[in-house]
Amino acid sequence: MTTRAELKARIEALIATFEAGQPVDAAARDGLIEDLAAWQARRIPEYGRLQRHGAWPPALPTDVFRFRRIAAHPEEEDLRVFRSSGTTSSERSIHVYCDLDLYDVSARAAARHMLFPDVDKMRLVILAPHEDEAPDSSLEYMLARFADWFGTECTWVWRRDALDLELLTERLRQAEASGDPVAVLGTSFAFVHAEDGLGEQRFELPPGSRVMQTGGYKGRSREVDPDILLAAIGARYGVAAPRIINEFGATELSSQMYETTLREELDGPLGPRRLWVPPWVRATPVDPDTLQPVQGETIGILRIDDTANLDSVCCIQTADLAQRLHDGIVVLGRAPGATPRGCSIAADQALGAQ
Amino acid sequence: MTDDASAVRARAASVLEAGALLSSSTIEERAHWLAEAATSLTHHAHEGRDALSEATGLSIPMIEWATRTTLGTMTENAMLALTQDARKAIDRAPDPIAMLSVILAGNVFTASVRGIVVPLLFGVPVLVKASSKETMFPAMLRDALRSADSRLGTAMSLVAFPGGDIEREAALVESAEAVSVYGSDETVSAMAARIGDIPLVAHGHGVSVAYCGAAALDDAHIESTIERLSLDICAYDQRGCLSPQLVYVEDTPHRSATDFAERLAERGLGPMSRTLPRGPLPVSVGAAQAQWRGIAEVEGALLRGDTFAVSIHAAEPIRWSPGFRNVTLVPVRGLDEALRAMQPIGANLKCVGADPASISAVQTRLARSPTLSAYACTLGAMQTPPLGAPADGHPIWHGLFRSPKTS
Numbered sequence: 114m115t116t117r118a119e120l121k122a123r124i125e126a127l128i129a130t131f132e133a134g135q136p137v138d139a140a141a142r143d144g145l146i147e148d149l150a151a152w153q154a155r156r157i158p159e160y161g162r163l164q165r166h167g168a169w170p171p172a173l174p175t176d177v178f179r180f181r182r183i184a185a186h187p188e189e190e191d192l193r194v195f196r197s198s199g200t201t202s203s204e205r206s207i208h209v210y211c212d213l214d215l216y217d218v219s220a221r222a223a224a225r226h227m228l229f230p231d232v233d234k235m236r237l238v239i240l241a242p243h244e245d246e247a248p249d250s251s252l253e254y255m256l257a258r259f260a261d262w263f264g265t266e267c268t269w270v271w272r273r274d275a276l277d278l279e280l281l282t283e284r285l286r287q288a289e290a291s292g293d294p295v296a297v298l299g300t301s302f303a304f305v306h307a308e309d310g311l312g313e314q315r316f317e318l319p320p321g322s323r324v325m326q327t328g329g330y331k332g333r334s335r336e337v338d339p340d341i342l343l344a345a346i347g348a349r350y351g352v353a354a355p356r357i358i359n360e361f362g363a364t365e366l367s368s369q370m371y372e373t374t375l376r377e378e379l380d381g382p383l384g385p386r387r388l389w390v391p392p393w394v395r396a397t398p399v400d401p402d403t404l405q406p407v408q409g410e411t412i413g414i415l416r417i418d419d420t421a422n423l424d425s426v427c428c429i430q431t432a433d434l435a436q437r438l439h440d441g442i443v444v445l446g447r448a449p450g451a452t453p454r455g456c457s458i459a460a461d462q463a464l465g466a467q
Numbered sequence: 468m469t470d471d472a473s474a475v476r477a478r479a480a481s482v483l484e485a486g487a488l489l490s491s492s493t494i495e496e497r498a499h500w501l502a503e504a505a506t507s508l509t510h511h512a513h514e515g516r517d518a519l520s521e522a523t524g525l526s527i528p529m530i531e532w533a534t535r536t537t538l539g540t541m542t543e544n545a546m547l548a549l550t551q552d553a554r555k556a557i558d559r560a561p562d563p564i565a566m567l568s569v570i571l572a573g574n575v576f577t578a579s580v581r582g583i584v585v586p587l588l589f590g591v592p593v594l595v596k597a598s599s600k601e602t603m604f605p606a607m608l609r610d611a612l613r614s615a616d617s618r619l620g621t622a623m624s625l626v627a628f629p630g631g632d633i634e635r636e637a638a639l640v641e642s643a644e645a646v647s648v649y650g651s652d653e654t655v656s657a658m659a660a661r662i663g664d665i666p667l668v669a670h671g672h673g674v675s676v677a678y679c680g681a682a683a684l685d686d687a688h689i690e691s692t693i694e695r696l697s698l699d700i701c702a703y704d705q706r707g708c709l710s711p712q713l714v715y716v717e718d719t720p721h722r723s724a725t726d727f728a729e730r731l732a733e734r735g736l737g738p739m740s741r742t743l744p745r746g747p748l749p750v751s752v753g754a755a756q757a758q759w760r761g762i763a764e765v766e767g768a769l770l771r772g773d774t775f776a777v778s779i780h781a782a783e784p785i786r787w788s789p790g791f792r793n794v795t796l797v798p799v800r801g802l803d804e805a806l807r808a809m810q811p812i813g814a815n816l817k818c819v820g821a822d823p824a825s826i827s828a829v830q831t832r833l834a835r836s837p838t839l840s841a842y843a844c845t846l847g848a849m850q851t852p853p854l855g856a857p858a859d860g861h862p863i864w865h866g867l868f869r870s871p872k873t874s
Binding site: 159160162163164166171172173174175176177181399400401402404412413414430432433434447 | 748750751752753754755756757758760761762764765769771773774
């Protein structure tokens with residue numbers, strides 16, 4: 114009988130192999146996903162009820178995290194509870210952890226490889242709340258760890274639910290004056306707030322600087338087309354497009370995916386914008402009827418098998434539309450509503466009415 | 468096709484003008500012309516079935532079924548009966564409004580028929596804004612009206628432009644004496660805010676449910692029940708507000724909900740997926756479908772077919788499906804429990820389909836309900852309402868006549 118300790122050791126070994134620059138065997142990863150899924154199905158009744166279709170273990174829909182506690186451990190062992198943003202409880206996914214080791218190992222390895230491959234540490238300016246202000250946010254947790262792992266100094270410019278434009282400006286001007294590169298990290302809506310608040314101010318951040326943006330808007334700012342925001346950030350901060358990197362993460366996941374642009378600028382050649390999938394993760398657009406992988410670059414719905422999700426469910430079915438592109442994935446965004454053509458009550462409305 | 472504000476205004480003026488000519492005709496003449504138009508449209512829809520299938524996302528057999536059953540309700544006799552019903556109900560000589568503006572939704576392509584034909588029958592000219600998703604069938608209807616009679620044809624005009632365009636929407640409604648809006652609650656609310664004092668006939672968000680009592684599940688009736696219910700679910704790929712999303716099934720010692728679900732899948736939805744195939748699943752709906760099906764498995768039970776799924780789930784919480792032939796069976800102890808479970812749906816509940824043995828009780832209970840205004844019909848007829856069936860708790864002629872105070 115496989116034990117949790119054995120599974121954890123296998124996951125850590127997989128990530129360590131990658132960190133050591135060694136190729137990760139996809140078959141070993143897939144075998145680990147199988148074993149994880151079997152172990153989790155025995156411990157998590159909700160997951161155990163899902164039927165297998167095709168070659169892979171079943172994937173748990175992300176919506177289940179909105180109304181069920183999905184964990185292989187009892188509640189009293191919860192160490193950390195992450196909740197997605199949202200205004201009502203039924204809109205908020207909950208992901209509980211009894212152990213953050215794998216989250217940390219995974220987050221550090223992915224960010225080191227894609228976001229900070231060329232520097233050990235650098236100045237960080239973070240357009241997001243500090244972990245203390247948002248202890249249930251997985252993003253804020255990750256950014257706080259980034260401060261520990263990758264920051265020489267770190268300034269949090271989103272305070273008390275507002276962007277501190279004065280502090281942001283001060284830190285960016287300091288970077289310009291010192292010539293020390295800076296990493297500006299934040300949510301898309303925070304960058305939009307900055308766009309709206311900074312007026313005519315422009316920055317010319319030192320060479321080596323970079324921007325990481327993540328997440329959607331969820332009503333927290335006006336929505337901006339991704340290409341327009343990319344161009345606006347480039348013009349605002351004086352950072353070349355390859356150094357503006359989108360991160361894809363989710364409350365239901367423990368691993369993150371990053372756009373390939375910075376790595377490709379460093380290593381060449383530069384390909385189309387797409388997300389790099391860590392080798393301990395399997396990200397696959399699937400057919401919505403059969404839930405089997407789609408062929409080629411056909412648009413499907415994104416299934417993510419994240420081995421770092423040890424104590425919840427590894428195989429996750431998101432509601433995001435996605436397609437393969439070269440060796441990566443392009444996420445096309447959340448499907449727009451449950452009943453786009455109908456006059457039926459939207460699923461969210463009904464769920465909200467519980 | 469997209470029209471600017473001046474074109475919309477010009478169409479409105481010409482429709483308004485045509486109204487005078489239309490009202491000089493008799494009801495009998497209009498019923499005759501409309502019936503002729505229905506026959507002509509049936510023919511043209513058959514000829515254009517490939518294009519309609521492409522435009523609507525429904526399979527060709529479904530297009531054929533939908534046009535046949537919808538246009539089949541437009542008989543002269545049915546229209547004359549409707550006018551008599553209206554006269555009796557309003558208890559005076561009807562005084563038709565000068566013009567109705569209609570905003571159509573795109574989910575059920577034949578929904579335009581009743582929304583356009585009934586006003587014309589009563590002598591009310593109609594300016595129609597087609598859904599940006601589906602302009603083909605309304606255009607075919609317009610052409611059929613024109614071919615039936617020029618007075619009828621000029622009294623209906625079609626415009627198209629993106630929803631939410633304030634200037635063009637203003638042009639659409641400024642000459643109207645009432646506005647009929649089909650669509651989401653957001654669309655209806657937005658229009659209500661913009662049209663000021665013009666009366667609004669709202670056809671907003673809606674869902675429907677079915678009820679199968681114990682008598683419908685016995686050996687003598689089960690096959691018929693499954694056949695009728697399957698048709699209700701499959702029609703229009705369950706995209707309309709008359710499509711049952713929830714089926715309350717009386718759980719009996721003789722027939723469990725699980726047994727009924729298995730039969731529904733194997734003997735009903737499965738075979739119907741071959742005779743009336745589902746259209747292609749839009750990937751955005753597919754994303755919602757994957758979530759819904761997964762939740763159904765986690766919370767209850769799920770039977771999957773190639774292009775359908777049946778879940779068995781408790782009455783609460785209600786989990787609406789994304790349509791496209793994903794239906795929930797809710798085991799109940801009887802009609803009382805089913806009606807209690809429907810209460811939270813309130814005014815959004817449009818139709819309750821019931822087995823023949825239960826229909827009378829369902830009708831009586833709905834008529835007495837202070838919160839539910841749905842109309843009841845027998846299983847198998849949910850998607851084929853007669854021309855005069857009520858809509859959103861009102862008679863189908865609601866909004867077409869001036870009240871005595873304003874006439």
